[in-house]
Structures are given as C-alpha cells and as structure tokens.
Amino acid sequence: MAHLLATQVSEEDEKQRAAALAASKAKPVEKKKKSWWQALCCGSESADEEPPQSKKDEKAAAAKPQAPTDGKSSPQPQAAAAPSSEDEEEEPERAEQSQQSEEPKWLLDPLSAEDQKKKIKTLVLDLDETLVHSSFTYIPDADFIIDIDLDGVIYKVYVRKRPGVDEFMRAVGQKFEVVIFTASLAKYADPLLDILDPDRIVSKRLFRESCVQHHGNYVKDLSMLGRKLEHSIIIDNSPFSYMFQPDNAIPITSWFNDKNDTELYELLPFLDSLIEIEDVSTVLQQKAA
Numbered sequence: 098m099a100h101l102l103a104t105q106v107s108e109e110d111e112k113q114r115a116a117a118l119a120a121s122k123a124k125p126v127e128k129k130k131k132s133w134w135q136a137l138c139c140g141s142e143s144a145d146e147e148p149p150q151s152k153k154d155e156k157a158a159a160a161k162p163q164a165p166t167d168g169k170s171s172p173q174p175q176a177a178a179a180p181s182s183e184d185e186e187e188e189p190e191r192a193e194q195s196q197q198s199e200e201p202k203w204l205l206d207p208l209s210a211e212d213q214k215k216k217i218k219t220l221v222l223d224l225d226e227t228l229v230h231s232s233f234t235y236i237p238d239a240d241f242i243i244d245i246d247l248d249g250v251i252y253k254v255y256v257r258k259r260p261g262v263d264e265f266m267r268a269v270g271q272k273f274e275v276v277i278f279t280a281s282l283a284k285y286a287d288p289l290l291d292i293l294d295p296d297r298i299v300s301k302r303l304f305r306e307s308c309v310q311h312h313g314n315y316v317k318d319l320s321m322l323g324r325k326l327e328h329s330i331i332i333d334n335s336p337f338s339y340m341f342q343p344d345n346a347i348p349i350t351s352w353f354n355d356k357n358d359t360e361l362y363e364l365l366p367f368l369d370s371l372i373e374i375e376d377v378s379t380v381l382q383q384k385a386a
C-alpha cells in the first residue's frame with residue numbers, strides 16, 4: 098500500500114498510476130475512482146500505509162548539502178549539486194522545472210519589510226494526514242466534501258479535519274508566516290484549502306510541482322523557500338518530506354480518524370517557544386534526538 102503515500106512515489110509507481118488512469122475507463126467504478134484519486138492526492142487511504150524507512154534514504158538525507166545558516170546573509174538560490182558517481186541517476190530533481198535554469202526562483206515571495214524586521218518565522222505545514230484526512234470513498238463523518246472536476250466528470254472527495262485544526266490555524270496565523278506544502282496536486286488541494294482556510298491564514302500554497310523528487314520520494318526542500326533556514330519550521334507526518342532538513346522539522350503522527358487526537362493542540366505552546374529562538378534548528382535538533 099506504500100504506493101499511496103505522499104513521499105513514496107517511485108517512477109514505477111508513477112507509470113502504474115498513469116497506466117491505471119488510462120485504463121480506468123473500462124474498469125469498474127471503484128477502480129476508476131481509485132486511479133484518479135491516486136493521481137491527485139498523495140494521502141493514504143488507511144492507517145496501514147506508513148512509509149517504510151530505509152538505510153538508503155537515511156544515507157541520501159545525510160548526503161544532501163545544507164543551506165548556509167549563518168543568520169546574517171539572505172538565502173541565495175542553490176545551484177544543483179554535482180551528481181555523485183553512485184547516485185547520478187537519482188539526484189534531486191524538481192518536478193517540471195527546467196534543468197537549463199541557472200537561477201531557480203524562490204518558492205515564496207520576499208517577506209514584507211515589517212515581517213523581516215520582526216524576524217517572523219516561516220511555518221511550513223503538510224496537508225494530508227497532518228491537518229486532514231481525505232478519502233475518495235464515502236465516509237459518514239466527513240467534515241466537508243469537495244467536488245473535483247476531471248475532464249468534465251465531477252468526483253467527490255470526503256475530508257475529515259484533524260481535531261483542533263481550526264484553532265491551530267488561527268493561532269499560528271497570528272504568529273507565523275504560514276505556508277502549506279503538499280505533495281498532492283493543486284486540483285485536489287486548492288479547493289480543499291479554500292474550505293479549510295476560509296480566513297486565508299495561509300500566505301502561500303505549494304503543491305507537488307514544488308517538491309523535489311529524490312530516491313523515489315517527494316521531498317520538500319526548505320532551502321528553496323527563499324527564507325533563512327534558521328527561521329523555517331516544517332510540520333509533516335512523513336519523515337521523507339523533510340529528509341533534506343531534518344533539523345528544521347517537527348514530526349507529527351499520521352492522522353486518519355482518531356477523534357481523541359490532541360497533537361495539534363499540544364504543538365501550540367512548543368511553537369510559541371520557537372518564536373524568539375534565533376536558530377530553530379538548535380531546538381528542533383535536540384527534540385528529534
């Protein structure tokens with residue numbers, strides 16, 4: 098079931114999805130629905146789809162060059178690292194970005210002068226299984242339903258909100274620059290966020306094309322945000338998402354339907370404690386250890 102995961106998408110998986118999508122017209126409704134769902138959303142359909150950790154991925158994460166964290170200079174775009182002889186075919190590759198581009202653009206617009214002066218921190222939030230759980234099959238306790246138009250056919254997606262997500266969003270929106278970074282496609286995530294974030298707390302939505310494909314995973318490279326790494330925090334249920342900058346990450350368990358989950362509530366005081374920290378990695382590194 099790992100093929101359903103946001104960060105477990107190998108080239109072979111992609112081929113299979115494309116083939117399934119192409120063949121789906123001749124298949125039963127449920128298979129057809131699952132095919133379009135797999136192509137759109139990187140969330141998991143059930144709790145048994147945790148991504149397996151591997152030594153290879155740990156090695157790859159460790160080998161990724163880190164952005165400067167001197168706390169003084171503004172971040173600069175990083176040129177693609179020279180491929181190693183061992184992993185030449187699997188070097189990071191931004192989806193749909195021209196390899197001819199010498200100066201990759203930042204994923205975020207520059208901070209306002211006011212936010213720069215306040216040294217506001219950037220909080221990057223994953224979507225699926227971090228803030229919500231979505232399903233292409235009917236679930237009776239969905240908080241809301243979104244319609245997705247695919248080639249003129251309307252499909253329904255049932256969305257459950259993680260307990261506390263509304264309060265969490267309101268709270269972090271007052272203190273952080275909030276960015277949603279998902280490996281799912283905009284066609285699914287955009288209408289979902291229109292409902293999840295009615296007050297437009299999120300300043301930027303980043304989708305699959307902003308991820309880096311690395312060793313078959315969609316990785317969210319914080320060094321491409323255009324923000325100081327020491328001011329950047331990511332909350333994500335998948336360790337693969339932050340494998341390039343693990344010291345900037347706050348892990349969170351994958352959420353599907355546990356109504357007694359309190360992790361978002363519990364994160365708020367910890368996030369508050371990071372606001373005045375000069376380099377968040379000094380704290381988050383210790384938290385992960």
Ligand SMILES: [Mg+2]
Pocket residue numbers: 103223224225226227333334335
């Ligand atoms: Mg996720």
